[in-house]
Amino acid sequence: MNSHAAQDARLELIIRRILRVGVTTSSVLLAVGLTWSFVAPGTPASGLLMTVGLMILMATPATRVAASVIEYAVERDWLFVALTGVVLLEIIASVIAALVFHRRL
Amino acid sequence: MPVTPALTLIILMAGVVAGAFGATLGLGGGIFLVPFLNLVIGLPITVAAAISLTTVIATSSSVSAARAGQRLINLRLGMSLEVATAAGSLAGGITAQLLSEDTIRRLFAVMMAIIALLMLRTLNQRNTFAGTSVDPGLLGGRYDDPQAGGLVTYRVKRFPLALVASFVAGNVSSLLGLGGGVVKVPVLNAWCGIPLRAAAATSAFMIGVTATAGAIIYYGNGQLVPALAAAAVLGVQAGSWLGLRIGERASNKSLKLFMAGVMLIVAVIMAMRGKG
Numbered sequence: 505m506n507s508h509a510a511q512d513a514r515l516e517l518i519i520r521r522i523l524r525v526g527v528t529t530s531s532v533l534l535a536v537g538l539t540w541s542f543v544a545p546g547t548p549a550s551g552l553l554m555t556v557g558l559m560i561l562m563a564t565p566a567t568r569v570a571a572s573v574i575e576y577a578v579e580r581d582w583l584f585v586a587l588t589g590v591v592l593l594e595i596i597a598s599v600i601a602a603l604v605f606h607r608r609l
Numbered sequence: 610m611p612v613t614p615a616l617t618l619i620i621l622m623a624g625v626v627a628g629a630f631g632a633t634l635g636l637g638g639g640i641f642l643v644p645f646l647n648l649v650i651g652l653p654i655t656v657a658a659a660i661s662l663t664t665v666i667a668t669s670s671s672v673s674a675a676r677a678g679q680r681l682i683n684l685r686l687g688m689s690l691e692v693a694t695a696a697g698s699l700a701g702g703i704t705a706q707l708l709s710e711d712t713i714r715r716l717f718a719v720m721m722a723i724i725a726l727l728m729l730r731t732l733n734q735r736n737t738f739a740g741t742s743v744d745p746g747l748l749g750g751r752y753d754d755p756q757a758g759g760l761v762t763y764r765v766k767r768f769p770l771a772l773v774a775s776f777v778a779g780n781v782s783s784l785l786g787l788g789g790g791v792v793k794v795p796v797l798n799a800w801c802g803i804p805l806r807a808a809a810a811t812s813a814f815m816i817g818v819t820a821t822a823g824a825i826i827y828y829g830n831g832q833l834v835p836a837l838a839a840a841a842v843l844g845v846q847a848g849s850w851l852g853l854r855i856g857e858r859a860s861n862k863s864l865k866l867f868m869a870g871v872m873l874i875v876a877v878i879m880a881m882r883g884k885g
Binding site (some may be wrong): 507512513515516517519520523524526530531534535537538541542545551554555557558561562564565566567569572584587588590591594595597598599601602603604605 | 614617631663666667669670671673674677678679682684685688689691692693698699702703706817818820821822823824825826828829830833835836838839840842843846
């Protein structure tokens, strides 16, 4: 139980860093893009910044799932490699579903 | 609807309010933002849901980053249940593309009412199982809770029920643009033996993944307006920063009571608008 707790504490720190970096980066891009769109409405660059910011935001939880797969693999905790791996596949499936709907329009 | 600076600023401010309440209640903010964007601003419910989901990702990520290390988030339980929430979210995101505006709005109302009544019913139940002698098992947890007067240890009961609730939560999340915590937290707390604070923290942690699966589908369908989402995300970020600090001081009972009251009011408004 203690080794589990130690492993989870390490993973928690990795997750904390990923979430913090992801949210900060996306927030900065969104803030700059939004401010830019106020100052100079209709500039394509402001829209691009906000789109990239949103993409980084959506990639943040996906990245922490991917990091969990790797961390559990390093720990040889195969049950949790499988569980987090399935979650990652489900996120990939949503990207595929998005592409399907995109093509339909 | 044209994206004007005035509209963007209104959504930014709405985001602050929604974020503050969302973080306080562990709901993610969508519960306030979706009705506001749909009923007050007049955005289609799918567009409102898409904006809300991006704020849910941001709230989940920042709240969980702040909480990580306090052992309040049950990582193993969260990651196990994410298998079900992500599957539900995938199904909900696809379903949202097939249902009518009124149908989704009525579903929103029904969901809110059910959960609010559930919260009121369980208001006076004990929600912590204090004691250091309990073996937490594979998925249980242990954390320090000042309100419970020390170390709280819990064991997860009825895991299949937690999985079902998580699938439904994921479904509700991407279909209605909510975090899905309103579905998971009461079930995890009332039937699965998980203390409210741990259930809320674990749910908030899972929500980022749930909302991502849904948001990607809306994005692919062209229903995510970048400027409005940017305003909402930034507003919610500021609001949740405030809410997290208020939430640390709120008691379980007042939290539940307030949560139930707000959800009942929202449910009635949504149902009335759906009929007209």
